[in-house]
Amino acid sequence: MPLVKQGRITTDLFVHVADGAELPGDGAILISAARFLEDPEAILKRAGKTGVIWPNSRAVDDLVPYLDRLAAVALVFPTFRDGRAYSQARLLRERHGYEGELRATGQILRDQFVFMSRAGFDAFEVKKDADADAFAETMKRYSVFYQPTGDGRVTALNRRMQLRHSESAGQ
């Protein structure tokens, strides 16, 4: 499954470690929320980076105390019609100030890239190669946005008001 990060298809440096398997001594790992919460402090003391896969049915509040020490949070779209992780993403980015990698996992298709990016995702485990290849093109599809989100894109309303302001200033 290709990983798109910072707009490009890249190698995934994080190793998915199953719940029963032994943790490697160093290197970047991606583990389940349940495993992480068993002993977060011990895991965070490891030499490598830590990423957590957070289920979409659990409030992100439990993750908040560790956010500044996590290198990645992976949120889950079990099917692309289940949109709970969009809310989790915005809460992590906008309310809790999370700045690490925010990864979309599960059924990820090109038709969600813009929504996901606007909600704060910056890494995507894409289901189809063709969709991953089309990432850059797909991200250029929209130039107008109505809602303010943490992605910083200027909304249509703000653009209009700026325009109005500059027009009246010029008169």
Next chain:
Amino acid sequence: MYAYDELDRTLINERVSEFRDQVKRRLSGELTEDEFKILRLQNGVYLQLHAYMFRVAIPYGTLSSMQLRRLAHVARRYDRGYGHFTTRQNIQYNWIKLAELPDALAELAEVGIHAMQTSGNNMRNVTSDQWAGVAPGEVEDPRIWSEILRQHTTLHPEFSFLPRKFKIAITASEHDRAAIKIHDIGLRLHKNADGETGFEVLVGGGLGRTPFIAKTIKPFVHGRDILSYVEAILRVYNQYGRRDNIYKARIKILVHELGIEKFAREVEEEWKLMGDVGLTLDHSAIEEVRSRFSYPAYEKLPHMPDELKQAAADPLFERWRKNSVAPHKVQGYSIVTLSLKPVGGPPGDATADQMDAVADLADKYSFGEIRVGHEQNLALPHVAKRDLPQLWRALDRLGLATPNVNLVTDIIACPGLDYCSLANARSIPIAQELTRRFANHDTADMIGRLHINISGCINACGHHHVGHIGILGVEKNGEEFYQITIGGRADENAQMGVLIGPAVPYAEVADVIEDIVEAYLALRDRPEELFVDTVKRLGVEPFKERVYATR
């Protein structure tokens, strides 16, 4: 009218281009039907019984004559020459080809019309009072707020994959023509004690298999805070709404299971935590949207022009005027409702030729503006009273002057088994038969205001629960049966109708409705007592007795 600017037009065009790509990928097999389904639904495309159905948004029910002509063109060029106006300020086409849809959307986009989110599990077309901006006594034009919400809910990056569909309706009048109490969120614009404009927010209304009347979650939310408050409701719903069972996924179930108090606390907490995230609408933001609504340059006209006095001698004109013409906030003007309920016709259908002709009449008599209401009728919102006689003659030639607005033959009906893959029974032929039974205008006048609503299945697209008389099609052993409810209403006193007894077979429905109406005529305590008020006073028993005593 609201004028789309370059930004709105760009967004609609970008959406068309995205959908063109999605259709291409579907036709090439790159997208599976399961993947494509969600994407086409978000663009208003259903796969129905015989063909694709295409649902186009008419935000808050306002159309320009140019837009209506384009809807006619799409009916003619891409469909079979007609369209169907629905209960949610949409128009549906029933026979569209998938491969041609992107072209149809592109033609609509040229006049600022789109089909975004007219279906699917996202925020649907925001609906409002079809008399917005012209109804006497309204707090202010609710379409300004409808447009603010339309923009905010379009391609929302957090709420485009909700547990289920989500509908918002707004009213600013004492008399609710937008049926806000049967919506997921109902907004009632009013002023608080300090004269500030804001909303009573209702939540959790809806029909379908588990009908609920919406409950007030907050009596006053200031206008500047309405986006953040709605967003707080949606965020709670998106996270906690049920996704395990499609029948329990609507917000009404969440509100019911938690109780309105607990749900309100959740929303309040989310709203407080939200803080300032750029959603507060300051005065200039509201004015920016308001400034793009234009209003007609009304003339100073007499209250009672000579043309109207003369025409009053014609009883046919007078019958139509009394039934179809409503007061306007500006002296000398009227709001005229165009009935899409001719005797023997499918409720809400209009031919392409009728649409073109209405667009011409709107240009001539209504400053180029047309409205669409949830009762599946059209309206011309700014007609000078002196023009009423001429307008009436023109409408009559088009078959759009049936004087039955709000009367027993002004039936709301879903398309039913004739078109819909969900339906268990036919709706349109029942409506047609009832319009023939009650075709006599004197009888209909004598009966007075009486709303009949017909749904061909439990999903309740015909809003049968809130019909004064509701007719619900069900299937029993392969045959069409109909459950009858009475006493429902969709206005400011909205309530669900009560079942009067066992379902009756197709062939008996019209007889049963006649029995109910006859019972009402015998039971009302004076001619002015509406059917629904008689039911409220006496309950269903006397009606039940009348219907089932001889069956």
